[in-house]
Amino acid sequence: MEGDVGYGELAVSLVLVAVALGISIQMRLRLERELVVSVVRGLAQLLVVGAALALVIDPDTPLAWSWAWVAGIVVFAAATVRRRAPAVPQLFWIALVANGATAIVGFLVAFGLGIFPVQGRTLVPIAGMIVGNSMKSCIVAADRLVETLSEQRAEVEARLALGQPSGRASRPIVRSVLRTGLSPQIENTKALGIVFLPGAMTGLILAGVDPVDAVLVQLALMYLILGAVATTTVVTALGAVRRLFTPDHRLVALSRSTRDAG
Amino acid sequence: MPPAPLFSFESVSVGPADARRLDGLDGELPANGLTVVAGPSGSGKSTLLRLCNRLDVPSEGIVRHRGVDVAERDPLELRREVAMVFQRPVTFAGTVRDNLHEADAELDEDACAALLERAGLPPSFLSRDAGELSGGEAQRACLARALATRPRVMLMDEPTSALDAEAAAVLERLGRQLVADGTPVVWVTHSREQMRRLADHVVLLAAGRVERAGPACEVLADGG
DSSP states (O other): OTTOOOHHHHHHHTHHHHHHHHHHHHTTOOOHHHHHHHHHHHHHHHHHHHHHHHHHTSTTSOHHHHHHHHHHHHHHHHHHHHHHSTTSTTHHHHHHHHHHHHHHHHHIIIIITTSSOOSHHHHHHHHHHHHHHHHHHHHHHHHHHHHHHHHTHHHHHHHHHTTOOHHHHTHHHHHHHHHHHHHHHHHHHHTBTTTBOOHHHHHHHHTTOOHHHHHHHHHHHHHHHHHHHHHHHHHHHHHHHHHTBOTTSOBOOOOTTOOOOO | OOOOOSEEEEEEEESOTTSOSEEEEEEEEOSSSEEEEEOSTTSSHHHHHHHHTTSSOOSEEEEEETTEEGGGSOHHHHHHHEEEEOSSOOOOSSBHHHHHHHHOTTOOHHHHHHHHHHTTOOGGGGGSBGGGSOHHHHHHHHHHHHHTTOOSEEEEESTTTTSOHHHHHHHHHHHHHHHHTTOOEEEEESOHHHHHHHOSEEEEEETTEEEEEEEHHHHHHTTO
C-alpha cells in the first residue's frame, strides 16, 4: 500500500466503527448516535484541516499564514482548558500564557537549534503536537490543583492560621500537582518503543520513511513534548494557585462545578 | 477607662443575602479570661471565630481587634498574634518537631520542648511521626504549634468535639491554664456542660446574631 490511503480504503477502515456500533447496540450503551456524530465530525474536521494545511504549507504561501494558524491553535487550546477546568478564575489567560510559553520554548529548541527547518510543513504540525500535549497537562494541573486544595482545605487553612503566606501554605500541594502532572509524560517517555510506537513515527513508517529516520524525528518530538509538558504544568500550577487565594491570603470558596468567566 | 474589647463586631454580616451565616451581628468579646461562644449548629459560631483572624471576612460591617479594624491589619501578622486551634486536629507531614518548625523555623530544641510542655506533652514526642498520634495527642501537638507563634490571643474552634472525654478534659485544663498565664481564650462549643465548666464570659448565638452575652455567672444563672 506504501502509505497511500484512498477514499475506498478509508471506507473499508470504517468496518471497525461498525464493530463499535455493534457493541453499543448489543450492550445497550446508547452510544450509537455519539459514535456516528464523532466519526462524521472528525472526518469533516480533518478533511477541512487537510485542505487548509495543503494551502498553508505550500512553499509559495507566505509563512505568516502558518504563524497565524499556530496562534489559532494556542487560543483554541486556552479556550478548551478554560471550558474543562472552570473552577479556576481567569484560567483562559493562564492557559494562554502557559501554552504560548510552551510553544515558544518548543520552537526555540526545534528551530533555533536547527532540528527542523522553519517551514509551514514543520511549523503547524509541531505546534499541534506540542500544544496538544501541553493543553492536556494544563487541564490536569488546573483540575488536580482545585481538587487537592478543596480536599486539603483544612491543612491549608491550618498553615494560613500560623501566619504562613498563601504561596508557602500551598507549596506542598503545588509540589504534588507538579509530580502528578509530570509523571504520565515521564512514564510515556520511559515506555517509548516498548509499550507503544508513537504516532509521528508510526505515520512516517506507514508513509514509507526509513524506520531509523522516523525514530530520530520521533525522539526529537518526544523530548520537545516532555519539555512542553513540564513548562505548561509549572506555569499553570503557579498561575492558578495565585488566583485561588485572595490578596489577603485566604483560600477562595472552591466548587469544582463553578462556572467562571475566564 | 476599661480596656478595649478583645474583639468587637459592628453590624457584621457574612455570606450572600439569601444565606447569611452572620446577619447584622453586634457584640463584643471581653479583653480577658475565657469567653465561650455557644449556640446551636449553624448559628455562626465558627464563622465568628474565623473573622477574628481573617480566615473569613465580613460581607458587611466591621470587626475590631483591641479597637483596630482587622481589615487594616497585616493579615499574616494578625494571624500570628491571634492563633487558632481547629475542630479537627490537622497535623502536617513529618515529626512533631517539623510541625513546630512550620510555625517558627528558628525554634531550638529547648524551645520546642517548652512548647510541648505547655500543651501537656513530654519532650520525647518531638521525634514522633505527627501522623501516628492519637486524636488527643494530635490536638495537643496542634495547640503547641499554635503557641509557637507566641500569640496574644488563642481561638479554639470546638477543639474537643473529635476527642474522647479524657482527652477533652486535658484540653479544657490547658485552655484554663492559658488564661491563667495571661492569654485570653475564645472557645467555641455547642456543649452547655463544657460552657458551664469553662466560661468566664459567655456569648450565645442564634441564627447569626448575638442572643445573649455577659459574665458567665449572670448568663448561666439566667438559664443560658
